[in-house]
Amino acid sequence: MALPILYSLRNCPYAMRARLALYASGQQVLLRDIVLSNKPAEMLIVSPKGTVPVLVTADKQVIDESLSIMKWAFSQTDPDDYLNKAHTSALVEMLSVIALFDNEFKGHLEKYRCSKRYHEPSLLEDRQQCERYLADLESRLSQHQYLMSDKPSLTDLALMPFIRQFARVERQWYLQSPYPNLRQWLNGYLQSKMFSKVMAQYPMWLDSKEDVVFGAE
Ligand SMILES: N[C@@H](CCC(=O)N[C@@H](CS)C(=O)NCC(=O)O)C(=O)O
Known part of the structure; x- marks a missing residue:
């Protein structure tokens, strides 16, 4: 075929x-x-x-x-x-986290990237808008190894490329930001064979x- x-x-x-x-x-x-x-x-x-x-x-x-x-x-x-098939509500929960990032975080991320590129005075504020969403991921990753549980899920893969973009905007700031679990999670993916x-x-x-x-x- x-x-x-x-x-x-x-x-x-x-x-x-x-x-x-x-x-x-x-x-x-x-x-x-x-x-x-x-x-x-x-x-x-x-x-x-x-x-x-x-x-x-x-x-x-x-x-x-x-x-x-x-x-x-x-x-x-x-x-x-x-897809964590054994748990009937798992997919709905994954999709709801993904929707939040696709519909809200992505817009803030684009503003943040533009502010950096064009040296806008709103840089800090735009970054802080993104951080509201990152704080939630950090909290999830302080409880388990991946975003939904100790196993990787659809959510991890769906969000990873956007978190990677965020991490590249202000590299030095990101490296010392208060998101150690998120950094570890992202590094795990960046260094993976996948x-x-x-x-x-x-x-x-x-x-x-x-x-x-x-x-x-
Ligand atoms: N909602 C679409 C968005 C895809 C998207 O916007 N891709 C960009 C590239 S990163 C694109 O193809 N833009 C078309 C263009 O700029 O002409 C999806 O999830 O597949």
Whole structure:
């Protein structure tokens, strides 16, 4: 059976979390790395909204939201139980934390990144807005090793690329910030084999037209 196709962008946090879930679930896809300034017509035909990631499954279903791709991956195979299937309310709880970050934290993070880039006087205030959400993660990680429990979950993978972005805005401040558990959690991912696989660099698909097999080894 043909492998699914993933249109992806190496440094996009949404594409990153889709690749994390595909990798963690053990799914294989054909990866097509793109640049936003030159989106392939093949991608725009299946998903005219033009955002990455986009997954086209073997039966030609188009999934063009990163969280839906993550859920699709774990619905196919979930050897490490990222969806915590035995607990009926677990997925609802995971999705509610993810929604808070996608709908609220992400906006504050974008403001914070802009303030830093353009030396805005609102930098401190923008960082503090982000910190309200980080404090919750720190508290979770002081109680267990991962965000929802002692096991990694969908939430960890969905949030990680955005926390990584936050950590890179004011590196020196972050390294001494009052979030030691969060730093440890993030470092664990940054140093993992999974992350190095997910961040591997491939030729742009439009240049090479060569599909790269990504995922389960
Ligand atoms: N809600 C979408 C957001 C994806 C998104 O915004 N991706 C950015 C790149 S990080 C994008 O493709 N932007 C399109 C553009 O700038 O043309 C998802 O979760 O997949």
